[in-house]
Amino acid sequence: MRRWIPCLVLTAAAGCASAPPQTQPSTRPSLVVVIVVDQMRTDYIERGLPHFTGGLRRLATEGTWFRDAAYPYLNTVTCAGHSTIGTGSLPYRHGMVLNAWWDRETGRSRPCTSDGTVRNIGYSGKAAGGDSARSLLVPTLAEALRRETGGRTVALSLKSRSSIPLVGRSATAIAWFDELTGWTTSTAYAPTKLPWLDRYFAANPVKADAGRTWERLLSPSHYEGVDDGTGERFPQGWTQTFPHVLATTVPPFTAQWQRSPFADEYLGKLAGAAVNSFGLGRGKGVDFLAVSFSTLDLVGHQFGPASHEVQDVVLRLDRTIGALLDHLDKTVGRGRYVVALSADHGVGSLTEQYAGAGRQGGTESLAAINGALAPFFGEGKYAVHSAYTDLYVAPGVLRKLEANPNAAAAVLAALKKLPALAHAFYASEIAAPEARQASDPVRRAAALSYHPERSGDIIVVPRPGWMLSTTSAATHGTLYTHDQQVPVIFYGPGVAAGVRGGAATPADIAPTLGALVGVPFAAPDGRPLVTLTADK
Template sequence: MQSRPAAPPKLVVLLVVDQMRGDYLEWYGGLFTGGFRRLMQEGAWFQRGAYPYLSTVTCAGHSTIGTGSFPYRHGMIQNAWFDRATGTSTPCTEDPSVREISYNKLTGIGDSAARMLTRTIPEQIRQRTRGRSVALSLKPRSSIPLAGHAADIVLWFDDRGGWATSSVFSPAPVPVVQRFIDANPIASDLGKTWARTLPAASYRHEDDVATERPPPGWTTAFPHPVGIKGGQPDLTFVGHWTRTPLADEYLGRMAIAIVDDWKLGRGKGTDVLSVSFSTLDVVGHGFGPRSHEVQDVLVRLDFTIGRLMQALDERVGRQNYVLGLSGDHGVAEIPEQNGGGRQTNQQTAEALQRALTSAHSCGIPHS
């Protein structure tokens, strides 16, 4: 009997959690009841995966996930690197030859995948099946490397507080995205507070350690205000908002709205939905991997991913989509929490100087 190849999926879902260490699923697995729990129990879990290259940063990681190749081949080797033509360090997706298309009437330098040397998997699926490709994130260096050189929706959040794409992907704001943003202004989160979702005793490790580095307006301890009390939806508010689970939840809701509006997974081709959740990265940089802040971002993301999967089950059907989740890189522990310490650049320079001086006096040849 000849076996038939399985029908191709109607929808491919690619989820990336920025700065998610592989061992977080073991450290914090007991906190999860939603999407992470379902993937751990029902999915294929590759526990020995690794990125065998330097530098394991966001642009390189997302490009590796998006293309299935390594940086020496896809060319996105860093978040930014020196450009001989301009004589400056240039962000991996920056492209002055294209225009920024803003959903909030801002203007800026455009972004594209022009520096990416290979095509992404979503790009190839889109071309071969004539499906649609959607990539959402808070950062251009996360959404563009998942989408590639061409896609139907590629969205990011710029530092000035607006949602953006670029003319290489669409000549004007995409109506479904514009409608969602207009109906759900992030300013409505001004004045909210981020507190622990679960009872404090549920979280592991000590919280509120002196080496945590909260952003302006926050302390090392919960709860954290979203914007200054009585303030405006300004850059302080935006900085807070992107550091709370509210930002991940927003992207999750937008993804479901696009699935509904465009009927993703119900067209003729294979559609691709890529979402990169960025909050864990900024929170991890500020508070460290043992913090209750990091744990709470994961707890809320577990709900967000669970809701997204439930929506896909209902709209697309469980048998009609495949979903993969990965981190783009990890993060080191705060040295003092890991039995280590730290020294300043000056201390390092002095130690080197001492070593070099003593090597000289010992008669070791030098030039």
């Protein structure tokens, strides 16, 4: 008789020696649940834990929490992070290096999930464009579960670049929210709207939240800091301080709704409805449910990580996740599902709250390159695009620089003179595979984010506290701890409660979940933090 004995360990090498023998055969979990909280830093859980009463408390105290988990790469952005969680691979391998990269063939910025061969379908109106996982270069755990067990796979989020990389090229159901057209899917996954989703959205319109007031969940004394921090920005029609009243008209309403905890509540209930509609966790295969909560990211970009708004979103998300877990207990059964919780990246503090820091837009970097090359080649547009840390030059410029070392050196010298930049180097310095094991942490992190067809020609890294953006109050996308360190928590049968130290990354999530449900998943950049042994 074969029985699965799961044991959560610090490293794969530690094995399962301490696992107690089981006297009865165990049934493997029938549902994998991946919860991603966009922009959640590890310290958000530490800060909020005394006030949590719901799902975040349950996961953090009853699951195994790898407190030191962090992304090892430079481009800590949404598409890269969700792709790493979904595939167990890092950006250099899965290819989703940025939220949008410069397409050298078309001369335009290309969103990571953009696909001109498919068409988006709006549930409440005509949707624009097309989105799919066509640019994702490696398979996902969700695809493996569907292929190996016949399981159903569902992904839900406010963002296409969050939901799509978690499931991959195929899914039983997928939906995201477009600010202009509402809930959306794609012909990459279904030729028409799914009837149950169509009915759900019609019966539960987002606009029902119009006019609602977002007030702090707890009394103001429970929140750290002030409610009107220096540097905070806010959606149209709102102020820096509570309460925040949602507009009754579009467009202000949809922008505000996504930046309110009401969007998280809606998404949590939608996930519960998906469990009911598909009978997730109650079939013969191992089903997969991914829910990516985006509100924290949208709020964090505008109010910053120390704001009362961010603190309140996390407090309320604790309850939203708790309600979802309670629903799974009732419908699937406690002990019949496994959960992984993580984030796609963290976030830095407001620049205005750093001494000696500031903001710099991408145009300054492009101007520095063009100015440096003018004495060598004449006035011209040699640099064509900036994608935060990735700078792209026009066709033929790299060949000119290779032939003129003085011009190449002048470009880097000009960039390093900019007050915002700590490092600047050519992508050719990190293109070789050995760069991914470089002793220099900056070069190593950049190499792990580098894909030759999609990454920039020149890589820059901002100084601590500096932002390469003038539009957000706070942002991410660097190799600093506040951007890289995120929670990695596992919960479910065979997962012991406790906090673990040691190395772990979100790339370990997919292989760990695969091991927990008995479906080995090869993830070259991740490893199972759970070891399964077969006892005959």
